[in-house]
Amino acid sequence: MVGAGSVGSGAAGAGAGAGAGAGGGLASAGAMGAAGGASGAAGGAAGVGGVIGALSGVKGVVAVLGTLTLIGGGAATGAWFLRDDAPVSEEGTEEPFTPTVAVDPEDVDAVVRDAVELALAATSFTTYEFAYANSGGDFLPTHYLYSEDPRPVISRARYLGPTGIGVLFPLEAAEDVVHFQDHPATTGEGMERVFYRDPGPGTDPLGDPRAEWEDLVRSVEGVLDATTPVVYEGRGAVRTEFLPLELLGDEDSDRVGHQYTGTLVQDFRFYDDPVEAGFDLWVTDEGYPSRFVVEGVPAGDPETDSGDVHTLTLEVDFLRFNQSVDVGFPDESEIHATRPRP
Template structure:
């Protein structure tokens, strides 16, 4: 088990799973200065921040509309009380909160390392003592939380980080506070998908069974409950506990303390210390990915070497009552950090939402405002903004002689009612949609009608036999589209051509929405160059046109190549090209996300 210090982080140097701050992300939350965005889901955002003492934190910011629902703030206050009192070995420590803010937030220590999902995807299932240590660590975290009359209710592999010190369970209290499952519902216990009965810690034990089975086999749950679950390569030492944990009736499952006693071989004494000893002896092979450089011109915010000591110290304590904790003060806005009372002034004036303005040595606006003639910097920022946008629509198509006569791809991403990304492949009159906080569930659909001037009706289905798996994942295809656009722009010397109205030539009705896209103003860049060895045509002249909007997001891209001869149907000169039209970045997007009962088990008619 490693106790090495955390790497030094700033806004230019972030862990691989942390995105740079977006334009709508706060500069600071409470006493914490934000460095980047970790995740976004239906409840809000998880942000990486730095405390006044230099240590890193994760700040969960809850959407105002979620927080203002009935009893949510009261439940958040109760969950913060548990976090304040908690000292689990295998959960991050509480750092601060303000549940009365317009957008409530709570902060815990930042735990570096891959999630269980990422580790299994990259390295395969866990084996031997490391697997046993994971099972014990998860049971310890749950047992500690349940002792405070809490329940996680949102466990899945994305909520477990494999740190160098051991497994850490994230987001305790959040699902119960907001009153719904956060993430992939396949991991939820049967009672969480049932008649509205309030789930308890028994649901966490069911999730524990699925998590340990996943860690041992790489198998994800189907969402169905079976009497005899297939355990595959789960070792015999763990199989009986997993079978008991996956029983359909909550009362027939073991408790988390029972799991912990069985896994540590102790029936009394300090079981938290027993888990710490087990991790010290057996937890190996887990490393923290190196941070990567993401952007320049930001003031470094360094993490002190004491952070490693804090992370190591976490392993020394069992979740216990803290008689010195003022629960009411913490829930109302208190912090476990010793904040410098002048830090808010140094960071800039605070607005009504708790976010502060940028300091003077940071960029005050998009590159397009400050240096529109710098085409390379504008293009780089446009790609970054497109990649980190939470919602958008886009229409990509190759064409010959006129747009729309060859393969077209239509993308729509939304965050509401749940995160989803649609890829509509018009030539096959259908496509696929990724659904969930991590876009982990993929369903397929067929379209009727095909005509681009009409919004299609769709039939959704699963593809258990992977007949359409060659389409790939919608997010990978979207990132590939952006790579294609900016690969064209990268080697050419584009010229800034001023402002104007961007073309809108072939956007289908589902992209146009209310029609407000017909006159889009922006900044235009052009380039003319010789494309060598263009198939049978040899060297040809190519023209690039690229537009960005006033905020720096991409609007329009076209690469056009003039060919010999005329098109026999139109009499116009032959040409071919590649075009992408963008819209609705980080705006409300109307996309129907199918409910479970709308998704057929297989493709209709096949």
């Protein structure tokens, strides 16, 4: 392969060979790079091997197997592009990702897709979910906390007032699940949390907290199938009041985001049929979902017992993506075998 293709001047060939030696990603690639460099220095023609050698330190095996293309102005800057890959400079650093909302916030489909992809790839987050109706039958507010430090664990807890019951679910060791309960401290001051392995009879099925949270994120994709044109309302404040401190953390209470409104078809968990509903979606300047509110009136069920219009609502607040989140996994010595009595 050495000398199989012309890259440019002898200097270019030599640079390719030097890159292979410095990167050292593959021994064979390095040898090929050296050969390419020598050939370039001697006669101005570097083989494909020289180019592969130059990139082996940056992209490893991918550089050997991928398709290499030098595009337009990249020739002047030394920026090589791997097909279907991010631009890579000669120093080996990828260009930073710019979310669509930062450059074209009115491209709704792209903004929504960015928001979902970024959220699902986050290494930490907190989330508040509350589904309710004005006719009774509300679900309890649910808190999600997730962190991959020191290992991937998601916490899901449901609260009635200050009292809550939850689970700590290690993604890579489901058998290590720990249940917990938050209740007023026996001293009468503040709250305390107790941990236990066996929740006992009558406990709701554990389910998969991570999958449940991902369903919440993907519910934002309903905006892609909006039944009316989505309106970009501009950038403004996002509601923060009533959000629990454990979810807010040190995040600035003055949240702002790009707001989108319209109507979509929503499946509410506590109602059998899909409902056409209005929505408000806020997206952060960084491209992450911030708040998603859906509110609809079921067809054929227009009034509550009190005569009010029957309304179903889902509120989801996404917070602290890729920030420090303490899930609070306990030491083994803190975990009871069964749920202690208050």
